[in-house]
Each structure stands twice: as C-alpha cells, then as structure tokens.
Amino acid sequence: ILNVEQSPQSLHVQEGDSTNFTCSFPSSNFYALHWYRWETAKSPEALFVMTLNGDEKKKGRISATLNTKEGYSYLYIKGSQPEDSATYLCAFVQAGTALIFGKGTTLSVSS
Amino acid sequence: SAVISQKPSRDICQRGTSLTIQCQVDSQVTMMFWYRQQPGQSLTLIATANQGSEATYESGFVIDKFPISRPNLTFSTLTVSNMSPEDSSIYLCSALWGELFFGEGSRLTVL
DSSP, X not given: OOOOEEEOSEEEEETTOOEEEEEXXXXXXXXXXXXXXXXXXXXXXXXXXXXXXXXXEEETXXXXXXXXXXXXXXXXXXXXXXXXXEEEEEEEEETXXXXXXXXXXXXXXXX | OOOEEEEOSEEEEOXXXXXXXXXXXXXXXXXXXXXXXXXXSOEEEEEEEETTSOOXXXXXXXXXXXXXXXXXXXXEEEEEOSOOGXXXXXXXXXXXXXXXXXXXXXXXXXX
C-alpha cells in the first residue's frame, strides 16, 4: 500500500512568520509530486507539479523543493499572511497510477 | 484551465437514502475522477469515470454502492447509495486538463 505522509498535521503561526511543511512518499517508481492548496468551501487549487529530483519551484511567497531519492518534498511559505490559511495537500504519482494524497497540513495564520 | 461546477455543495441525508452528486466541466475532458475525504482522512480516489464505458473503481469501492454515470465529455454523476453515517464525507469531482482540477466539493452528512 502506497503511503503519503504529511507533517505537521496542523500549524498555527503569526502573520509575518515563515513556515514549512513536509511531504514524505515512496521513493520507488516516482513519476510526479503535486502540491495543492485547499481553502474551506473552495476547490483545491494546484500550486506545483514537480517531476525532477532537485526541482525547486516558486510562486510568490510559496516555494517547494523535491528529493525523489529520499522521498520527500518541502513546501515553504515566507512571511505568512492570513490569506495563506488553508489546508496544503501533497499528492504522489507513480507512472500509470492515480494521485495518492496525504492527509494535509492545515495552516492557520493569525494577524 | 477547467472550471468545474459541483452540486449539491452540501446536504444532510437520512440513513438508507441515496443521493446523486452532479459534476459539470466547462471543457471537454477525457478523464474525470471522483474522490472522497472522510473526516481526518486523506483524499481517496473512488473511481475514474470513463466516457462511453463503465467507471473503473478503486479497491474498496463498488459500483452498487457508488454508481457513476458519464454520458458525455463534460458531465458526470456519482450516486451514494443506501447511505450510512460512515458515508459522511466531502465528495470531490475532478478532471484532468493538463493538470488535475477539482470541483468545490459536496459535503454530505448522514444522520
């Protein structure tokens, strides 16, 4: 059974803090790693799709890194804002399979 | 990008009843998927909805419990049959359009 682990499960930070989350996945038969942002009552929104070991992607204050050999990805948020409050999901893909999601990290940012 | 409309957004249902969730995509897509997120759990793939053929179900999900229709390339329905409290979840439809896009989800509570 393929397992995707995310930590921490939840996180509460103050506005302006920088933070990071971890996604761990099987290192065999890697195809892609997706990060999604899911706000309450909205659709999950794709942040990044990462395919290459050593990939680093950035979108505004959010960035992600990928290590396929050891099976982990980090998501970083610099200078957190209240609007960053959401659940961040990672999903692992092996070739020919559907996305397997972790349980998510729920971020709460206080102003 | 693809815009996905899903309804109902939420419902409270009685044990033993069935509910059909509708998913409309604003573009023709080949692959549509139905996911479920039970409280505290990962997003889990129920089935892949194929246009013109039967849906492909993941392990642990069966057609009698979750019948799916896919009459054309922009529409799909998922029925949750003979509901029990364990079926209380968020049900998400998604479509592959370059990347995976999601509807806003249907939050079902079964009493």
